[in-house]
Amino acid sequence: VTCCEKSKYFSASTVKSGGVRNTLRSCIVNTSLFMALSGSPRLTKIYTRTGDKGTSATYTGQRRRKDDTVFEALGATDELNSHIGYVRSVLKHPEVSDQLKWVQCLLQDLQASIATPLSSASEGQRAKTEFPAEHIKELEQWIDAHSENLPPLKNFILPSGSPAGAALHIARSVCRRAERRVTSLFLEKEVDEVVMKYINRLSDYLFVAARVCSHHENAEETIYK
Template sequence: MKIYTRKGDTGETSLFGGQRVSKSSKRIDSYGTVDELNSILGMAIAHGLSALGKQYLETIQHQLFVLGADLATPHSNETRIKRISEDEVTFLENGIDELEATLTPLRNFILPGGSESGSTLHFARTVCRRAERITVECRHEEGISETAIKYMNRLSDFLFVLARFENKEADTPETTWKVDKQ
């Protein structure tokens, strides 16, 4: 497969099914941001996660390819692709429950940071929230599924909890947000 096709040189790209759209469309922005998130998860893995964290993120990276294909395929399209489902949402919810069981309950807001992997996961969480906002913005005119939005919402929660877990595993304390009292 050739890497360059020159078909995008005019500022347009193809959705699954062949429809040509502007590269500045919200749909393209949506799955492009999911792609960015997937790359950040690769960085988090490279920063030396726990075995459990790595196992989760490798599964999620595969799920993000499904999500990207889902977002790149109009629902009116006859193309038969796997779409993100409630099973993937449940996977994230179960992961959150498993990881939270090992953590001290939060009593205050915490600052994003900590270990290298924990900090990278906090960054990934913010990119996930951005992808979610973009997807919500285009869902009605573009026909985006509610399950895709639910998945991104749950994924950002999962990434927050995984960041806390990885910081605990790295024996890196969390920094509590302190409100200035004036």
């Protein structure tokens, strides 16, 4: 069983029912998310032509402009997921790699929640795409555990370190941008607060993970002077 198979949208009931299959194909920028939520082993076609007029559909069935705050948030979190995938390709720390793989799975779940704007979602739709708050605590536990093995910071550090550490700093910066996009959506009352909190805590985790990986490879952190 892979980590993604343990995530919310791989439950037998969701796959059997088709759940969010019909609209997520067009509204999620990440095709793998559609496949996960629909239970489809593959897509027969990558293109659908439904977005050729500059609009796309949310899970609730609304069509919105592609520069809408919903899709800005979806795009930013998808970009973050891609950066994390790159980080894992250069990572030499097995524990952090496993944690990041799980984060990638959870970001897919989080995108489904973003794709369900609260203003137009039914109770059933909200229940299917609700992002569990327990994952925030999980990040905090990882942060605390890693921090115990790191030298305390006495100064600001510059984004630097090992190749994996530097890549994690990039992912952290992208995560901060995703947080700004999600915050805009939260202020419009279109997404639950837990989604915003998770992205906020994730950027903290990525900072700590960057330090962990640099120290693991004996790479020096550059102190800001």
